[in-house]
Amino acid sequence: MKAKIGFFDFAGCEGCQLTVMNLEEELLQVLQLVEIVAFREVMGGSATAARLDIAFVEGSICRPGDRERLLKIRRRSEILVALGSCADNGGVNALGSDRTPEVLCQQVYGANLPHLYTEPPQPLAAVVTVDYRIPGCPIDGREFLATLQALLLHQQPELPSFSVCVECKLAEYPCSFDDGQICLGPITRAGCRAICVEGGSYCRGCRGLIDSPRTSPYHRILEEHGLSVEEILDQYRTFNVKEQPS
Amino acid sequence: MLKQLMRTDLDRLLQKVAADYHLQVPQLLTDGTRQLVPFEMGELSLSGAPLQRKPTAYFFPQTETLLHITADGSIELPAGAARPLALFGLDRTDLAGIAFLDRFFSAAPADDVYQRRRNGALLIGLTGAAGVDHSFLSLSSGNCDIELIADNECWLALAYSERGEKLLSRFPDGDSEQLAVLRKSSDDSKLSQLKLLQQGSRLLQEDKVPDEFWVEIADRCILCSGCNLACPTCSCFCVQDRRRGEIVERSRVWDSCQLDAFMREASGHNPLGTETLRTRRRIHHKLVADVQRWGELGCVGCGRCDRACPTGIGMLAVAEEMVKRYGTAAPVE
């Protein structure tokens, strides 16, 4: 029997689901192995199957009703995978979590619009148990396929344990620090092939922290570049929520 | 055999080489680095900064397919290149790095994958007034087929192999006194980095560098692995199997002893489980273990790790620090 999989979304830009859809050719092969029972961005209607083998969940949790909906998805899913940065670590949504909804609305829209208020965006893990995660903003399509393949084979999907710097050094891109531009590569999980550095920019940490980031030497480099502790934390916060409730 | 080449002779020589080899020559790229590129793709760069990329990567590339296993279980080896490689523009350290890997990969059990690329390849050194602003680069120790020594708008050419002699045979003879003068100014014992490395090596062998030193240096490492990836004498790799349709592909990829997973065992135990041990390993391998195994340093002093390291703890920086703190001039605890 084909594995039943579903895609669900919370607050996010849907870029990660779009990345999955853009896998056009591979997706046709994937469909020979799985049955997609929920994927709002692609097919209309609501999910029908009661049980899911794998739920891929995109977005962060911040609107009224999000928690209940996520809990329901969790209850019907054997495996739950956080899809992308918002689901994995709060993502860019979390940028606003250091100020109140009133202030945020005022700053963004120049008016107080209470119907737009949300709770501080949280990663899925703040509400339910997340079995696996596919990091990135947006995700890397090949990493999605590798994760799906591993899960269908009942294996543990693996993420690189090393930092973006390793992929950057492998490709021999000039280091941002040499241009006086700080970079989150040293503490961010590899897997994107350092595409932002390749494109002439720097790593903003969208793939989240590695397991044992070398924070002490990293902070030393940042300090050498004249950054204060607060500025260093600001850099982290672009993609990573300030703190996670237990 | 000693010859002298003018610029037109040099071009003729390279054309001759390019007829039989896949020739790579130095060029100044728009990003400001000097790199080897296929011949006749642009202006030659006959002097300047060291080559950005380690030339050993031509023979031991970042990823390399080792074999394919087909659906019926038979094993297929990848086909060799149609034409052998020729590398031009290698300095003393580049040639020493290649010689180091040659010896490493030919020691039993010999590595046929390395030999497949290396056998038949032609190496042409470029030394003498070929550094930044024509500064003087030390001569090689003859570990190439041809060495061109730049001096005043011309090149003295030495052949060290039969193939090299054949390629140079039709060019005019060079002046042996001019060569003697160049050799004199190129005395290896004058190279300050080599001295520093040897001093560092001695301190380590005499156990004069305390553990605290490694704790301190390791605390500056961000684990980017750049030092190992840039190093021409680093030879560590890991092997991976991938399935592509019906075919299984086995390949090898460079590894780095600075990464936590480098030695981690399936049980979870890791003999190199701390950054301190890993940093010590990186330096010890080149300055102690290689000296014990091969009778010479495993570091050729190319400076690539120092340029790659974002936190200033490449080999030469660490050697300098060791000598400064624990060298004979300073009191030893």
Ligand code: SF4
């Ligand atoms: S540019 Fe960023 S990712 Fe690349 S080596 Fe430098 S710090 Fe690391």
Ligand code: SF4
């Ligand atoms: S380089 Fe950094 S910010 Fe860019 S995709 Fe990779 S992890 Fe994300």
Ligand code: SF4
């Ligand atoms: S200077 Fe660094 S990169 Fe060069 S050979 Fe020595 S250890 Fe390797």
Ligand code: SF4
């Ligand atoms: S152990 Fe480390 S220093 Fe030695 S060759 Fe391997 S990667 Fe290079």
Ligand code: SF4
């Ligand atoms: S290049 Fe420097 S920071 Fe990076 S792994 Fe090597 S020693 Fe550590």
